[in-house]
Amino acid sequence: MSTMLANSPDDVSVETADINPRTETLAAWPGLELSLLSEQILSPTDWAIHGEEHTLIVHFEGEMHDLVAEIEGHEARRMPTAVGDVLLIPAGRKYASQARGGGYRCAEIRIAPEYFEELTGRARDFHDIPPRLMHRDEFLYFAAQRLAEQVGRDDDLSRMMSASLSQMIGLHLLDKYGGAAADASAQGDSAELSPQTRQWLEDYIEANLSKRIVLETLASLAGMSVHRLLVAFRGTFGTTPAQYVIQRRLAHARALLAGTRQSITAIAMATGFASHSHFTTAFKRHEGVAPNQFRRMRR
Numbered sequence: 693m694s695t696m697l698a699n700s701p702d703d704v705s706v707e708t709a710d711i712n713p714r715t716e717t718l719a720a721w722p723g724l725e726l727s728l729l730s731e732q733i734l735s736p737t738d739w740a741i742h743g744e745e746h747t748l749i750v751h752f753e754g755e756m757h758d759l760v761a762e763i764e765g766h767e768a769r770r771m772p773t774a775v776g777d778v779l780l781i782p783a784g785r786k787y788a789s790q791a792r793g794g795g796y797r798c799a800e801i802r803i804a805p806e807y808f809e810e811l812t813g814r815a816r817d818f819h820d821i822p823p824r825l826m827h828r829d830e831f832l833y834f835a836a837q838r839l840a841e842q843v844g845r846d847d848d849l850s851r852m853m854s855a856s857l858s859q860m861i862g863l864h865l866l867d868k869y870g871g872a873a874a875d876a877s878a879q880g881d882s883a884e885l886s887p888q889t890r891q892w893l894e895d896y897i898e899a900n901l902s903k904r905i906v907l908e909t910l911a912s913l914a915g916m917s918v919h920r921l922l923v924a925f926r927g928t929f930g931t932t933p934a935q936y937v938i939q940r941r942l943a944h945a946r947a948l949l950a951g952t953r954q955s956i957t958a959i960a961m962a963t964g965f966a967s968h969s970h971f972t973t974a975f976k977r978h979e980g981v982a983p984n985q986f987r988r989m990r991r
Contacts, residue, residue, distance in 0.1 A: 750836040754796035761789035780824035852934035950990040
């Protein structure tokens with residue numbers, strides 16, 4: 693164990709010099725906690741992490757100068773930082789690093805080992821996930837970015853998206869870094885919904901497009917846990933519940949734009965979007981044109 697690590701405090705948070713300008717945004721969803729961190733390093737700075745949760749650090753932008761990092765049991769490494777770099781610090785392992793300048797913006801995601809047991813439905817020890825230092829993992833990079841976009845939102849699509857992303861990140865960690873644990877867990881999950889269950893879900897979603905739709909209700913209708921629903925839903929529909937709901941809302945919105953004189957705001961409310969601007973942004977992202985343009989084109 694190096695001197696750097698031996699002298700590090702036991703702490704689950706990042707420690708920095710007080711004079712460094714640093715911002716932090718916190719959010720939590722079932723299964724994980726997210727911190728969005730941003731800092732300009734104006735003086736030599738040390739960080740230390742040591743907790744009972746797995747910690748995933750995803751580098752979004754910036755560069756730290758003269759960075760040296762170490763995870764307990766592995767030699768300290770001097771390394772540059774790059775966008776998309778991922779650090780995986782297993783639960784119970786000590787992490788320490790030092791930097792002497794630069795700046796960064798990153799996501800710090802903390803996942804309790806018990807969450808993996810919830811995902812797999814099996815009571816076993818998921819502490820033994822191998823550490824990674826400045827590892828490249830494009831899935832985790834884009835998933836963390838997408839999760840960060842949900843911070844501050846409180847609509848039903850965002851809640852479903854956040855729950856899906858949380859589970860996808862957990863399952864990805866098990867599948868890529870947990871070895872046989874993920875393979876064993878997959879055997880107990882149904883790959884598809886029955887025709888009757890599919891019909892129930894389709895009917896419920898169509899009847900409630902203007903209302904809040906939550907994963908827990910869909911799972912209850914299907915007689916499944918939320919995790920098993922996500923697996924079976926994708927196997928049946930080829931997409932996530934959140935993506936399917938927005939597809940159906942947009943399809944209904946297209947019909948209303950083309951066949952009625954309702955205002956854009958009224959159509960937004962009728963199709964379950966939180967506001968005129970939320971609807972316009974989603975519609976343009978998926979259709980390539982704003983709702984008013986779509987209406988003019990159809991007429």
